[in-house]
Amino acid sequence: MKPDTVSQIEMFYFFIGKRLNLFQIGRGTLNARVSQEISDWNATVSLWGKNVTNRHYFVGGNDFSTSLGFAYTIPGAPATFGIDIRKRF
Numbered sequence: 001m002k003p004d005t006v007s008q009i010e011m012f013y014f015f016i017g018k019r020l021n022l023f024q025i026g027r028g029t030l031n032a033r034v035s036q037e038i039s040d041w042n043a044t045v046s047l048w049g050k051n052v053t054n055r056h057y058f059v060g061g062n063d064f065s066t067s068l069g070f071a072y073t074i075p076g077a078p079a080t081f082g083i084d085i086r087k088r089f
Contacts, residue, residue, distance in 0.1 A: 027057040027076070046084040054079040 030053050035046040061073035 027055070029053070029055055029057075029076075041087070042089075043085060043087045046086075047081075048084065049079065049081045051077060051079045052081075 029051040031048070031050045032052055033046055033048040035044055037044050055076075057076040058073045059076045061071065063071040065071050
């Protein structure tokens with residue numbers, strides 16, 4: 001098993017009028033991978049997950065409230081899981 005974390009330290013905020021709408025200091029996500037070598041098939045099978053705790057965070061946003069009347073945020077990726085099969089020839 002190969003657990004790893006991805007973390008980012010940042011301060012992201014915007015104001016609409018004089019009110020703070022979003023504030024995020026840093027974030028961290030937990031990823032994991034479990035691999036099994038199958039030598040008879042000359043292959044490796046891996047199960048993996050990204051953001052396995054399904055942490056909600058933002059990766060960006062903008063405030064157009066003074067010009068267009070709205071602000072938006074871009075959410076980070078949700079929990080994702082998958083399987084990899086690697087065959088060597």
